[in-house]
Amino acid sequence: MITIITRDMGVITAFVRGVKSFKSKRGSATSLLSFSNFNLESKGDTYTVLEASVNKMFFGAGSDIVTLSIAQYFCELCNIFRPVENESEEFLRLVLNSLHFLTENKRSPELIKAITELRVAVIAGYAPNLVACDGCGEFEDAVMYFKLDDGTLYCSNCRKENCVSITLTVLQAMRHIVYSKFEQLYSFEIPETAAKELSILTERYVTYQTEHKFTTLEFLRGII
Ligand SMILES: [Zn+2]
Numbered sequence: 001m002i003t004i005i006t007r008d009m010g011v012i013t014a015f016v017r018g019v020k021s022f023k024s025k026r027g028s029a030t031s032l033l034s035f036s037n038f039n040l041e042s043k044g045d046t047y048t049v050l051e052a053s054v055n056k057m058f059f060g061a062g063s064d065i066v067t068l069s070i071a072q073y074f075c076e077l078c079n080i081f082r083p084v085e086n087e088s089e090e091f092l093r094l095v096l097n098s099l100h101f102l103t104e105n106k107r108s109p110e111l112i113k114a115i116t117e118l119r120v121a122v123i124a125g126y127a128p129n130l131v132a133c134d135g136c137g138e139f140e141d142a143v144m145y146f147k148l149d150d151g152t153l154y155c156s157n158c159r160k161e162n163c164v165s166i167t168l169t170v171l172q173a174m175r176h177i178v179y180s181k182f183e184q185l186y187s188f189e190i191p192e193t194a195a196k197e198l199s200i201l202t203e204r205y206v207t208y209q210t211e212h213k214f215t216t217l218e219f220l221r222g223i224i
Contacts, residue, residue: 001013001014001015001016002014002016002030002049003075003079004038005078005083005088005091005092005095006088006092007088007089007092008085008088008089009085009088010082010083010084010085010087010088011078011079011082011083012047013047014038014040014047014048014049015046015047015048015049016030016048016049016052017048017049026049026051026052028054028057029052029053029054030049030052031057032059032072032075033057033058033059033071033072033075033099034054034055034056034057034058035054035055035056035057035058035096035099036052036053036054036055037052037053037055038051038052039051039052058071058099058100058102058103059071059103063103064105065223066109066220066223066224067102067103067105067109069216069219069220069223070102070109070112070113070220071099071102072216072219073113073214073216073217073220074095074098074099074116075216076214076215076216076217077116077117077120077206077214078091078095078120080210080212080214081120081121081123081124081126081210082124083123083124087123087124090123090182091120091123093182094116094119094120094123094182094185095116097185097186098112098115098116101186107186108192108195110192110195110196110198110199111189111190111195111198111199112186113199113202113203114173114177114195114198114199114201114202114203115177115185115186117199117202117203117205117206118174118177118178118202118205118206119177119178119185120206121205121206121209122177122178126151126206126209127151127178128146128151128152128153128174128178128205129151129152129153130151130153130171130174130175130178130179131153132153133153133154133155133158134147134152134153134154134158135154135155135157135158136155136157136158138155138158140168140171140172141155141156141168142167142168143156143165143166143167143168144156144165144166144168144171145159145160145163145164145165145166146163146164146165146166146171146174146201146205147160147162147163148162148163148164148204148205148208149162149208151205151209153171164201164204166197166201167194167197169190169191169194170190170194170197170198170201173188173190173194173198174198174201174202176188177202203217
């Protein structure tokens with residue numbers, strides 16, 4: 001049984017027959033982290049893969065363990081946020097682009113991870129409100145405060161309990177991830193220390209919002 005993030009049907013599970021056969025054409029198309037075309041048969045809620053052909057395999061033998069772990073975390077994120085039909089295409093586009101940038105190895109993996117986490121949350125309806133301080137409307141300061149449970153922003157005068165401090169660089173990056181058009185989503189850079197800070201914050205946010213213990217994230221944090 002495999003899990004598929006589809007373009008217009010959300011996340012589905014489907015049975016694949018004969019996939020263990022080494023010569024199976026469906027073998028590579030149905031392997032982990034492949035972008036494939038599927039011909040499915042449905043009976044009620046049950047899907048069976050009739051035919052499958054691979055467009056792109058993102059990982060193969062010898063792939064880097066860190067990028068592979070982040071990619072598996074993206075799968076868990078999609079499984080937990082579970083896009084419904086009308087969100088599905090945007091989810092798929094996001095994951096495909098993130099996997100592309102991750103395997104290209106030209107961008108910081110922490111930054112790609114943070115972009116994906118926060119944007120997945122936005123698509124699924126968990127967008128934080130980063131426009132200005134929720135108390136007084138101050139747009140930005142050297143340090144602002146982010147409230148993890150409801151995703152609101154505060155200045156130092158208005159800060160509440162359960163807030164974490166964020167630097168201006170991290171705030172600007174978060175605003176870009178939340179509010180930019182998809183075409184510009186990956187078009188920014190921040191220093192690696194800020195990318196790491198951002199990545200820790202976005203993972204705390206999605207963990208808080210979903211109340212889910214991501215096993216793939218725990219594994220990742222065990223190796224980096
Ligand atoms: Zn304020």
